[in-house]
Amino acid sequence: xxxxxxxxxxxxxxxxxxxxxxxxxxxxxxxxxxxxxxxxxxxxxxxxxxxxxxxxxxxxxxxxxxxxxxxxxxxxxxxxxxxxxxxxxxxxxxxxxxxxxxxxxxxxxxxxxxxxxxxxxxxxxxxxxxxxxxxxxxxxxxxxxxxxxxxxxxxxxxxxxxxxxxxxxxxxxxxxxxxxxxxxxxxxxxxxxxxxxxxxxxxxxxxxxxxxxxxxxxxxxxxxxxxxxxxxxxxxxxxxxxxxxxxxxxxxxxxxxxxxxxxxxxxxxxxxxxxxxxxxxxxxxxxxxxxxxxxxxxxxxxxxxxxxxxxxxxxxxxxxxxxxxxxxxxxxxxxxxxxx
Amino acid sequence: xxxxxxxxxxxxxxxxxxxxxxxxxxxxxxxxxxxxxxxxxxxxxxxxxxxxxxxxxxxxxxxxxxxxxxxxxxxxxxxxxxxxxxxxxxxxxxxxxxxxxxxxxxxxxxxxxxxxxxxxxxxxxxxxxxxxxxxxxxxxxxxxxxxxxxxxxxxxxxxxxxxxxxxxxxxxxxxxxxxxxxxxxxxxxxxxxxxxxxxxxxxxxxxxxxxxxxxxxxxxxxxxxxxxxxxxxxxxxxxxxxxxxxxxxxxxxxxxxxxxxxxxxxxxxxxxxxxxxxxxxxxxxxxxxxxxxxxxxxxxxxxxxxxxxxxxxxxxxxxxxxxxxxxxxxxxxxxxxxxx
DNA sequence: TTGTATGCGTTATCAT
DNA sequence: ATGATAACGCATACAA
Numbered sequence: 076x077x078x079x080x081x082x083x084x085x086x087x088x089x090x091x092x093x094x095x096x097x098x099x100x101x102x103x104x105x106x107x108x109x110x111x112x113x114x115x116x117x118x119x120x121x122x123x124x125x126x127x128x129x130x131x132x133x134x135x136x137x138x139x140x141x142x143x144x145x146x147x148x149x150x151x152x153x154x155x156x157x158x159x160x161x162x163x164x165x166x167x168x169x170x171x172x173x174x175x176x177x178x179x180x181x182x183x184x185x186x187x188x189x190x191x192x193x194x195x196x197x198x199x200x201x202x203x204x205x206x207x208x209x210x211x212x213x214x215x216x217x218x219x220x221x222x223x224x225x226x227x228x229x230x231x232x233x234x235x236x237x238x239x240x241x242x243x244x245x246x247x248x249x250x251x252x253x254x255x256x257x258x259x260x261x262x263x264x265x266x267x268x269x270x271x272x273x274x275x276x277x278x279x280x281x282x283x284x285x286x287x288x289x290x291x292x293x294x295x296x297x298x299x300x301x302x303x304x305x306x307x308x309x310x311x312x313x314x315x316x317x318x319x320x321x322x323x324x325x326x327x328x329x330x331x332x333x334x335x336x337x338x339x340x341x342x343x344x345x346x347x348x349x350x351x352x353x354x355x356x357x358x359x360x361x362x363x364x365x366x367x368x369x370x371x372x373x374x375x376x377x378x379x380x381x382x383x384x385x386x387x388x389x390x391x392x393x394x395x396x397x398x399x400x401x402x403x404x405x406x407x408x409x410x411x412x413x414x415x
Numbered sequence: 416x417x418x419x420x421x422x423x424x425x426x427x428x429x430x431x432x433x434x435x436x437x438x439x440x441x442x443x444x445x446x447x448x449x450x451x452x453x454x455x456x457x458x459x460x461x462x463x464x465x466x467x468x469x470x471x472x473x474x475x476x477x478x479x480x481x482x483x484x485x486x487x488x489x490x491x492x493x494x495x496x497x498x499x500x501x502x503x504x505x506x507x508x509x510x511x512x513x514x515x516x517x518x519x520x521x522x523x524x525x526x527x528x529x530x531x532x533x534x535x536x537x538x539x540x541x542x543x544x545x546x547x548x549x550x551x552x553x554x555x556x557x558x559x560x561x562x563x564x565x566x567x568x569x570x571x572x573x574x575x576x577x578x579x580x581x582x583x584x585x586x587x588x589x590x591x592x593x594x595x596x597x598x599x600x601x602x603x604x605x606x607x608x609x610x611x612x613x614x615x616x617x618x619x620x621x622x623x624x625x626x627x628x629x630x631x632x633x634x635x636x637x638x639x640x641x642x643x644x645x646x647x648x649x650x651x652x653x654x655x656x657x658x659x660x661x662x663x664x665x666x667x668x669x670x671x672x673x674x675x676x677x678x679x680x681x682x683x684x685x686x687x688x689x690x691x692x693x694x695x696x697x698x699x700x701x702x703x704x705x706x707x708x709x710x711x712x713x714x715x716x717x718x719x720x721x722x723x724x725x726x727x728x729x730x731x732x733x734x735x736x737x738x739x740x741x742x743x744x745x746x747x748x749x750x751x752x753x754x755x
Numbered sequence: 756t757t758g759t760a761t762g763c764g765t766t767a768t769c770a771t
Numbered sequence: 772a773t774g775a776t777a778a779c780g781c782a783t784a785c786a787a
Binding site for chain 3: 089090091092093096103104105108127129130131132133134167
């Protein structure tokens with residue numbers, strides 16, 4: 076039978092209350108008894124019982140807040156689905172989530188949203204803009220006792236509890252690996268990123284180039300473009316790239332704007348000559364895969380990102396459980412039309 | 416606030432005990448009160464509280480038994496890791512798992528193991544041999560009130576609670592899709608299956624051929640071999656195939672014996688000319704991928720298969736929760752060396 | 756500084 | 772057929 080707080084109390088000849096105070100660092104207990112209790116607890120390998128905790132804590136309704144740069148970005152639809160699924164799974168324990176979305180990389184707006192939400196929630200899950208101002212803000216929140224988790228994008232040198240999301244470098248490496256296999260290691264590549272101000276996009280390109288260098292000496296990157304995560308902009312810039320580089324026979328779409336890129340390739344009638352690899356799988360991307368325009372896409376388990384971040388926040392709030400790893404990295408999944 | 420059994424009792428003017436008897440079909444309650452209670456419960460949308468259930472049920476130690484055809488099959492190592500992880504996650508609730516392993520497709524042996532374990536467990540998770548004798552046995556167990564879940568291999572027309580595992584057809588389709596992309600849709604393919612008596616292997620081949628037919632008219636399947644899931648046998652039969660079909664430039668390894676196949680290809684010095692696609696990722700397969708001998712492998716989330724099956728059994732035992740789908744199908748994951 | 760009582764939602768065992 | 776009561780493990784308010 077598992078060891079409970081009661082058993083420890085018996086063994087130490089004190090009351091449950093005292094053991095509780097020690098094990099949850101509530102103070103107000105004599106040093107020497109504290110030491111004794113801790114010793115016995117460790118020795119017996121005490122682990123708090125979740126069901127008990129959850130039942131007792133039920134009186135307090137927990138609110139978990141989310142700030143996501145989700146507007147106009149279909150990728151986040153699945154993240155939100157994961158969040159909502161977690162809310163449902165945790166409804167027994169009185170958990171409510173509150174999602175605030177924003178559009179684009181407006182630091183001021185994100186700070187504003189943080190201030191709006193911070194006093195209403197027990198934990199904050201944020202898809203942060205990776206700039207010092209946000210990092211500082213996160214640290215402030217944590218100092219004030221709020222539980223903060225970064226999702227999808229990390230700010231490593233901040234005091235957040237943990238990061239849940241992908242390894243962008245890995246995604247880029249995988250993309251290059253796939254492209255290498257599809258082209259036999261010989262291609263003239265156009266890279267269409269979202270913005271060269273976004274860390275994640277740059278890391279994907281970095282990973283891509285690493286593999287290029289190590290394994291595919293005959294890969295030539297012939298041009299770059301920025302889609303600004305917008306299909307129209309993507310369409311224009313891809314058109315330009317295709318005109319300037321008729322030798323281009325492969326495209327890596329690093330971020331959003333995938334559909335715009337595809338439409339440009341289609342407008343040149345070159346969809347059969349150009350191997351397109353993209354990231355993530357939103358409906359328009361899936362449609363393009365079904366039409367054979369996109370050959371493969373590298374996904375980052377958005378549902379799990381949303382779901383796991385809520386569960387992690389909840390576990391921390393309920394039992395002070397700190398994740399064993401500061402980063403929970405989702406898989407870089409290769410999807411083709413057959414395994415969508 | 417969520418609706419509890421207590422609230423229902425109040426509203427109906429009865430005691431919790433009565434409500435409990437009704438909602439858990441324990442009988443011994445007057446028809447008309449039963450109807451009234453059910454009505455109110457439905458109306459209020461009562462959902463049992465997990466934490467409460469789990470605390471109360473804790474007195475009974477639950478045992479979940481597993482029968483896996485795991486010996487000599489490294490694929491199952493990850494399944495078992497998933498099972499053990501689930502055991503740890505559920506230890507708070509007094510769950511113990513008991514794993515029995517066997518080697519090869521010996522129906523009599525499997526029946527024997529079932530008889531050994533059936534009276535000692537509250538649920539049985541089985542990786543069944545797909546023959547009528549086992550199906551009948553499963554039905555008997557279920558009739559006797561045991562909870563039975565099939566894992567990794569299903570027996571669809573049986574009374575098992577549900578199946579947790581892959582869609583083998585899908586795996587084969589994915590393999591063909593990948594091969595199509597890697598070869599430009601033109602290849603002379605050798606197929607090395609485990610045994611043509613194993614349903615899953617045949618389904619993979621079926622899926623592979625489907626995509627061949629639909630998308631890749633220039634794929635020619637030039638030969639078949641059976642590895643009997645054994646590396647030595649695989650080595651021999653692949654050697655034979657390579658001798659008889661020098662035009663062969665692609666291999667789909669359907670089941671185990673992957674390493675033997677690779678060694679044969681290496682012994683012919685043809686590892687650069689032959690595109691090998693395999694299934695699953697055991698250590699020797701990973702090694703061959705790193706050496707570039709295998710280009711891609713299609714995986715079926717073994718850890719999740721093990722983990723999820725235990726959790727599903729637990730949920731059923733604790734709350735009678737029947738899975739919403741009779742089949743929980745894991746993803747067919749494409750793995751290359753970059754995203755292993 | 757410590758102990759006790761009460762309650763969270765459910766199940767199980769009595770007693771009626 | 773039904774109700775009352777005691778667990779299960781933990782948190783907390785209150786008493787000492």
